[in-house]
Amino acid sequence: MKTKxxxxxxxxxxxHACAEGAxxxxxxxxxxxPITPSTEIAEWIARRLPKFGGVYIQMExxxxxxxxxxxxxxxxxxxxTATSGPGMSLMMENIGLAVMLEVPCVIVNVQRGAPSTGLPxxxxxxxxxxxxxxxxxxxxIVAYAPxxxxxxxxxxxxxxxxxxxxxxxxxxxxxxxVGHLREKVVIPDExxxxxxxxxxxxxxxxEYLPYKGDGNLVPKMALAGEGYFVHMTGLxxxxxxxxxxxxxxxxxxxxxxxxxxxxxxxxIIKYEEIETDDAEILLVSYGITARSSLKAVxxxxxxxxxxxxxxxxxxxxxxxxxIEELSRKVSKIIVPExxxxxxxxxxxxxxxxxxxxxxVNKLGGDLITPYEIIEKVKEK
Amino acid sequence: MKVEIxxxxxxxxxxxxxxxxxxxxxxxxSGCGIGIAMSSMxxxxxxxxxxxxxxxxxxxxxxxxxxxxxxxxxxxxxxxGRAIPFAIGLKIAKPNMKVIxxxxxxxxxxxxxxxxxxxxRRNFDLICICVNNFNYGMTGGQFGPTTxxxxxxxxxxxxxxxxxxxxxxxAASAGATFVARWTVLHPYYLRQSIKKALRRKGFSFIEVISxxxxxxxxxxxxxxxxDEMKYYKEKSVIKNRVDPKEAELSFRGGNIIVGEFVEIxxxxxxxxxxxxxxxxxxx
Ligand SMILES: Cc1ncc(C[n+]2csc(CCOP(=O)(O)OP(=O)(O)O)c2C)c(N)n1
Ligand code: SF4
Numbered sequence: 001m002k003t004k005x006x007x008x009x010x011x012x013x014x015x016h017a018c019a020e021g022a023x024x025x026x027x028x029x030x031x032x033x034p035i036t037p038s039t040e041i042a043e044w045i046a047r048r049l050p051k052f053g054g055v056y057i058q059m060e061x062x063x064x065x066x067x068x069x070x071x072x073x074x075x076x077x078x079x080x081t082a083t084s085g086p087g088m089s090l091m092m093e094n095i096g097l098a099v100m101l102e103v104p105c106v107i108v109n110v111q112r113g114a115p116s117t118g119l120p121x122x123x124x125x126x127x128x129x130x131x132x133x134x135x136x137x138x139x140x141i142v143a144y145a146p147x148x149x150x151x152x153x154x155x156x157x158x159x160x161x162x163x164x165x166x167x168x169x170x171x172x173x174x175x176x177x178v179g180h181l182r183e184k185v186v187i188p189d190e191x192x193x194x195x196x197x198x199x200x201x202x203x204x205x206x207e208y209l210p211y212k213g214d215g216n217l218v219p220k221m222a223l224a225g226e227g228y229f230v231h232m233t234g235l236x237x238x239x240x241x242x243x244x245x246x247x248x249x250x251x252x253x254x255x256x257x258x259x260x261x262x263x264x265x266x267x268i269i270k271y272e273e274i275e276t277d278d279a280e281i282l283l284v285s286y287g288i289t290a291r292s293s294l295k296a297v298x299x300x301x302x303x304x305x306x307x308x309x310x311x312x313x314x315x316x317x318x319x320x321x322x323i324e325e326l327s328r329k330v331s332k333i334i335v336p337e338x339x340x341x342x343x344x345x346x347x348x349x350x351x352x353x354x355x356x357x358x359x360v361n362k363l364g365g366d367l368i369t370p371y372e373i374i375e376k377v378k379e380k
Numbered sequence: 381m382k383v384e385i386x387x388x389x390x391x392x393x394x395x396x397x398x399x400x401x402x403x404x405x406x407x408x409x410s411g412c413g414i415g416i417a418m419s420s421m422x423x424x425x426x427x428x429x430x431x432x433x434x435x436x437x438x439x440x441x442x443x444x445x446x447x448x449x450x451x452x453x454x455x456x457x458x459x460x461g462r463a464i465p466f467a468i469g470l471k472i473a474k475p476n477m478k479v480i481x482x483x484x485x486x487x488x489x490x491x492x493x494x495x496x497x498x499x500x501r502r503n504f505d506l507i508c509i510c511v512n513n514f515n516y517g518m519t520g521g522q523f524g525p526t527t528x529x530x531x532x533x534x535x536x537x538x539x540x541x542x543x544x545x546x547x548x549x550x551a552a553s554a555g556a557t558f559v560a561r562w563t564v565l566h567p568y569y570l571r572q573s574i575k576k577a578l579r580r581k582g583f584s585f586i587e588v589i590s591x592x593x594x595x596x597x598x599x600x601x602x603x604x605x606x607d608e609m610k611y612y613k614e615k616s617v618i619k620n621r622v623d624p625k626e627a628e629l630s631f632r633g634g635n636i637i638v639g640e641f642v643e644i645x646x647x648x649x650x651x652x653x654x655x656x657x658x659x660x661x662x663x
Contacts, residue, residue: 003661031469050660055472055653059465060498067462068469071438074456075473097459224454225474227433231400231449233457234441242403243449 003051005190012185014152014178015040015082018108019048020185021156022080024193027106028054029077031068033061033087036120037176038110041082062090069105070098074232076223078160082108084176085127086117088134095169096135099257101232102211102219104163104198106156108172110179113364123176124364125287125338131171132316138254140261142268143171143316145286149183155313161196162268166260167218173315175338177288177367205229211253212239217260261317270313271322275301279308281377282330284323284347286312288367289336295370300377307377315343320350327351334376336360336368398422398432400452407446411597411605413564413590417511418447420567420588421482424574436479438467440492442518443592444484444511461491464499467506475650478507478578485512486524489545493525500554503582504649509574510547510585513592514631521595528631532599548624551585552642558584559624559642564591565613566638573640582648589629589636612636 005024012020019041022030030045032038046056054077059065062083069079083091088109098105111127113119127134131143142162144155156172163170201208201220205228213219222228235243236250261268275297276282285293290311300307310326312319327333333355335344344359351357360376362368393399399422408414425435432453439448441460448455454477458466463481471479481488488496488510499506515533516522523533523540526547530539548559558577562570570588577584591597591608602608615630620639627637 029469029472031465050657053657053661055657057468057472059468060494063462064465064468064495064498067458067465068472070458071456071466071469071471072473073469074454075470075477077469077473079469093459094462097462101456223474224436224470225433225477229432229452229454231455231457233449234459235457240402242400 006187007189008187010185010187011182012149013040014146014149014174014181015110016044017149017152017185018082018156018172018174019044020187021153022106022160023048023052023054024153024187024190025157025160026078026195027080027160028052029069029072029079030054030081031057031059031065031072031079032081032083033059033065035084035087037112037179038082038084038108040179041108041110062087063094066091066094066107070094070101070103073103073105074224078104078164080106080108082110084110084112085114085124088127088130092134096137096139097234098169099135099139099141100234102167102221102257103169104167105169106159106163106172107169108174111173111175119365121176122365123288123338123367125175125289126342126364127173128315128339128342131173138258140258141171141316142168142261142314143173145173145312145315146178147287147290147311148178149181149185152178153185153187157193161194164196164198165218166264167198167221168261173287175287201228209239210241211237213256213260217256217263265317268314269317269319271319272311272313274309274311276308276310276326278306279329280306280331281308282326282333283307283309283373284312284333284335284343285309285337286315286343289338292368292370293336293373296373296377299370299374305377312343318346320346323347323350324352327353327355330355333357334360334373336373338362338364338368395419395422395426398425398452400450403450406450408443409594411591411593411608412443413513413588413592413609414444414447414511416564416567417509417570417588417590418450418482420570421480421509421574422451423571424578427571428575428578430478430578434477436470436474436477438463438470438479438481440483440487442484442487442516444482444517445487447482461487462495463487464492464495464506464508468499468504471505471650472653475654479505480507480509482509483511484517485510485514485526485547486516489547489550490525497550497554500551500556500583500585502649503555503557503646505581505583507574507577507584508586510587511590512547512587513590513596515592515596517592517595521592521599531596531631533596534599546624546627546629547587548585548627548641552624555583556585556642557582557644557646560585560640561587561589561627561638563589563612563616563636563638565609566616581651582646
């Protein structure tokens with residue numbers, strides 16, 4: 001009998017929901033190196049993936065894990081790795097390689113308190129900027145910030161689809177609290193889960209240009225062993241994939257890599273708005289902190305204070321335009337996050353007025369409570 | 381009288397099917413040994429009558445790593461030191477392809493050393509060809525983990541006070557099941573060893589001693605490219621099956637022991653993986 005995904009309603013750990021989401025999305029290769037608080041993803045995958053004919057391999061470190069998932073994806077397997085802060089740092093060089101080679105893959109970072117070894121078992125949201133700027137050079141990235149076990153499942157499926165569609169590495173920027181949360185997860189029937197596959201070349205090997213982006217800027221991808229004899233290099237390359245280390249070639253290539261995300265950002269960006277229509281105070285929040293922010297909005301509304309929540313689902317690309325629009329209708333923006341103000345900076349970048357933007361910041365370890373947010377809302 | 385000059389028919393090299401000719405000329409210095417190491421591999425493909433579709437080459441960064449870009453098979457020029465783990469992912473996805481890791485000593489043994497010993501330990505199905513030119517060629521001749529004691533490099537201007545790895549010994553002790561060392565002046569034997577590696581499973585390691593006249597030969601006063609070649613050839617002693625621990629690689633005066641040192645049968649990673657996947661599916 002064919003092994004099936006766990007269609008139905010479950011009481012599930014966030015990390016496990018993420019792993020099951022990967023399997024449902026078609027992930028058949030996982031390379032990783034254990035690190036708290038992401039280990040439960042590897043453990044779930046190690047148990048479940050072989051039953052689907054997939055491979056779990058525990059590599060010697062995160063550099064190897066990241067390299068291995070790119071290699072496997074070049075061979076046609078949907079691939080993923082999962083880690084936390086220190087491991088994410090080690091993956092950065094090869095995340096850049098995945099961007100440059102345009103190889104779809106998914107990287108989960110279940111964030112913990114940092115820098116360095118920091119707080120292995122405690123929550124943090126300090127890797128937001130690292131997700132965007134961690135590798136060297138200019139590039140764009142897509143990063144999702146799940147705030148529930150359900151989203152750990154759903155957004156993992158979506159991350160795979162986005163990776164395949166745009167031929168990019170996609171980051172799931174979870175946090176320890178969602179990773180270790182246990183709550184209801186509804187897994188749909190396999191047939192109802194929308195799955196995107198990368199586009200394969202429809203021309204002969206002689207005509208094929210592996211790095212020619214067509215209309216939507218995303219080149220079609222030939223896999224190893226199909227007779228296309230692709231050459232992929234992290235060096236700046238032309239449409240044939242051959243090194244061309246001139247400024248013009250670099251401008252052309254990197255511009256396209258940026259554009260394929262920037263020009264499709266309307267399709268990629270996801271957010272949720274709660275009571276923003278008439279809001280006078282706007283909360284911008286994400287991940288586990290968005291749950292405290294929602295509670296804060298509910299309490300404030302009961303007290304007659306018109307608060308609303310803008311919840312980022314994709315952190316990158318960042319919805320500057322929508323936040324700018326909302327900023328014109330409110331008197332204050334509050335940005336609660338478990339770091340010293342990383343997304344607050346992006347909000348400031350988005351708005352065009354002198355509107356006060358106030359951070360509610362903890363440097364990791366502990367959740368931000370609704371009352372700490374309410375206090376800031378009420379502060380004159 | 382009008383003389384008609386007949387256009388000569390283009391003569392193709394008999395290995396040209398394996399080469400991305402549109403990428404010629406290559407970047408290597410004259411007298412560099414990497415080209416010989418590469419052509420030995422291409423001869424091996426040709427003599428085994430392999431289908432280019434069956435082969436993938438993965439390289440890291442360095443002069444030796446540029447091989448991936450010149451060979452007309454699926455080829456991947458990755459990051460410094462990470463060719464082996466990249467190849468591991470690729471091989472798992474495409475178990476029927478012959479995946480070759482072709483890179484330099486710095487790439488594979490310094491920055492990539494950890495991946496190297498673990499791939500050997502796993503007896504992972506890869507053919508790992510390591511061009512050892514005793515220095516970091518691409519970055520301009522700095523020392524590395526294979527640089528001989530007392531050798532001069534740009535970062536050991538007073539002589540290297542460290543001691544190098546013996547790569548065959550390292551590979552064998554970590555678990556490699558086929559281990560050989562040749563110089564680029566043993567192209568026939570080198571080709572035979574590559575052919576042997578292409579026909580077997582598990583982790584095959586082939587060290588190729590190669591001159592780098594630019595980065596190594598000159599500062600160490602070995603002379604011109606040809607002198608460096610001759611030096612390695614003259615000092616070489618073929619000793620097949622010798623314990624790799626005894627496979628001396630001396631730089632000043634002593635011998636360079638070459639040959640096929642290890643050839644053992646042991647289940648390979650891909651074989652064990654397949655078996656296990658079958659078992660798990662049955663549960
Ligand atoms: C992470 C990283 N560190 C350093 C470098 C610079 N670098 C490029 S090639 C190289 C050494 C190459 O030496 P080797 O592997 O022996 O190859 P060779 O050029 O001698 O063939 C170094 C240090 C790099 N590209 N990436
Ligand atoms: S620097 Fe050395 S290794 Fe690099 S191409 Fe020149 S001779 Fe060869």
